[in-house]
Amino acid sequence: MQHPAFEEVTFHHHTDDATFKKKVKNTTILLSILTIVELAIGLIIYNMHKGDAPNELLVLMFKGMVCILTLAKAYYIVSVFMHLGDEIRNMIMTIVVPLLLFVWFIAAFIWDGNSYKNLRNKYDAHYKESTMPTKH
Amino acid sequence: MATTAAVQQTKWWTGGKSPFNLEYGKLMMWYFLMSDAFTFGAFLISYGSIRFSQNFWPDPNVVFNAFPGAGHANLPLAFVSVMTFILIISSVTMVLAVHAGHNNDKQGVIKWLFWTIIGGAAFLGCQAWEWHHLITGEHAVLVDGQLDIVGQTTRINPWGDLASQTDVAAAIQNTPRETLVRLAEMGGHGHEGAAHTNFASLSNAELIKAIDLEGLHIRENGPVAFGGYFYGITGFHGFHVFSGVIINIIMLIMTQKDVFARRGHYLMIEKTGLYWHFVDLVWVFVFLCFYLI
Numbered sequence: 001m002q003h004p005a006f007e008e009v010t011f012h013h014h015t016d017d018a019t020f021k022k023k024v025k026n027t028t029i030l031l032s033i034l035t036i037v038e039l040a041i042g043l044i045i046y047n048m049h050k051g052d053a054p055n056e057l058l059v060l061m062f063k064g065m066v067c068i069l070t071l072a073k074a075y076y077i078v079s080v081f082m083h084l085g086d087e088i089r090n091m092i093m094t095i096v097v098p099l100l101l102f103v104w105f106i107a108a109f110i111w112d113g114n115s116y117k118n119l120r121n122k123y124d125a126h127y128k129e130s131t132m133p134t135k136h
Numbered sequence: 137m138a139t140t141a142a143v144q145q146t147k148w149w150t151g152g153k154s155p156f157n158l159e160y161g162k163l164m165m166w167y168f169l170m171s172d173a174f175t176f177g178a179f180l181i182s183y184g185s186i187r188f189s190q191n192f193w194p195d196p197n198v199v200f201n202a203f204p205g206a207g208h209a210n211l212p213l214a215f216v217s218v219m220t221f222i223l224i225i226s227s228v229t230m231v232l233a234v235h236a237g238h239n240n241d242k243q244g245v246i247k248w249l250f251w252t253i254i255g256g257a258a259f260l261g262c263q264a265w266e267w268h269h270l271i272t273g274e275h276a277v278l279v280d281g282q283l284d285i286v287g288q289t290t291r292i293n294p295w296g297d298l299a300s301q302t303d304v305a306a307a308i309q310n311t312p313r314e315t316l317v318r319l320a321e322m323g324g325h326g327h328e329g330a331a332h333t334n335f336a337s338l339s340n341a342e343l344i345k346a347i348d349l350e351g352l353h354i355r356e357n358g359p360v361a362f363g364g365y366f367y368g369i370t371g372f373h374g375f376h377v378f379s380g381v382i383i384n385i386i387m388l389i390m391t392q393k394d395v396f397a398r399r400g401h402y403l404m405i406e407k408t409g410l411y412w413h414f415v416d417l418v419w420v421f422v423f424l425c426f427y428l429i
Contacts (some may be wrong), residue, residue: 009154009157009158009159017235017239020235024228024231024232024235028224028228031224032221032224035217035220035221035224038424038428039213039217041428042197042212042213042427042428043212043213045197045428045429046195046197046212046213049195049197063428063429066424066428066429067424067429070420070421070423070424070428073420074417074420074421077227077413077416077417077420078413078417081227081228081230081231081413081416082409082410082413082414084166087156087157087158088148088155088156088157088158090148090155090156091156091157091158091163091166094156094167095166095167095170098170099170099173101174102177105177105178105181106181106184109181109182109184109185110181110184110185110188112185113184113185113186113187113188113189114188114189116189117188117189117190117191120189121191128191131190131191131192132191132192133191133192133297134297134300
């Protein structure tokens with residue numbers, strides 16, 4: 001189908017109503033389930049923090065799981081709701097490849113923050129003593 | 137086979153065709169959203185960097201545990217899940233509006249855009265309530281060796297580590313009289329039974345005895361950056377939602393005035409749709425960074 005106003009733009013990926021409705025319904029259910037699982041994990045973390053000695057590694061693992069679920073949600077929103085998955089591959093790459101900068105961006109800055117904390121704790125005993133949370 | 141595929145690929149770039157098969161405005165909306173993703177990303181990464189540089193960071197379930205009309209009930213994650221679902225549903229109605237536009241279905245576009253606007257307004261209302269609750273909330277806090285009553289602002293917040301009972305007992309001796317009266321009013325022994333106790337008439341020593349220190353769950357003041365990052369990032373996102381609602385309202389009026397029907401296409405709805413989904417997308421990450429982990 002050629003577009004009436006833009007002759008050079010063609011639409012190969014126009015879906016019929018039934019397929020479209022099914023796809024939107026499935027994606028909505030999927031996003032809701034992912035959100036509910038995220039909330040359940042959030043409550044698990046909350047209850048672990050309430051306990052006497054939370055297992056730090058387990059808390060970290062649950063937080064990592066929530067991060068992965070969030071990335072899955074982001075993928076479905078962008079790919080289905082924003083139809084990026086239906087675009088031409090070259091166009092998708094012009095969006096996705098620059099976003100890969102985030103990999104370095106996140107790693108570098110979190111690493112930097114962590115290193116600042118460690119250096120401060122090492123060389124400033126008063127800071128460490130006054131800011132370190134006490135165990136209750 | 138290989139040669140035919142190559143010929144077909146290069147054909148996009150030989151002129152007369154749109155290489156990305158996209159209308160100009162829609163393509164530029166994608167690039168704007170990509171740059172906006174970097175803006176939000178920079179804010180969130182800066183927040184993460186500061187958070188990793190601190191020995192203590194507030195537990196979100198301590199900060200965000202209120203629900204409208206539920207008083208002081210401890211309901212972590214409840215209200216923010218309502219906000220999250222409102223945005224997801226408004227994203228779905230926007231998808232339906234865009235699809236109605238594909239089919240040149242004017243009434244469908246109007247119907248689904250209307251529900252999207254309602255969803256956006258509901259989200260903004262929730263956020264307004266949440267901010268109001270955080271700013272005007274009254275929490276007893278141990279700061280600079282004395283007790284104070286504060287809400288969450290960009291200068292101070294009451295979300296530090298739980299203060300030790302010995303520190304609190306020492307700090308209450310240095311606390312100004314008007315704060316003591318307010319603390320007694322917030323949670324004094326026998327408060328429920330004698331609701332009209334005139335705490336102002338008590339002496340300082342009597343006030344200190346009347347204050348229920350354990351019941352107040354007194355914390356130290358939290359990291360200063362917490363308030364600034366929370367209001368800055370959720371505010372920036374809220375501003376995106378606000379402008380999205382305004383743009384959607386403009387699109388609704390234009391649809392009603394048959395502007396797009398005369399143009400022969402509803403591509404503008406697609407572009408605002410992209411913006412609206414992006415707002416939902418950002419919220420997914422704000423939700424993760426501030427409320428879940």
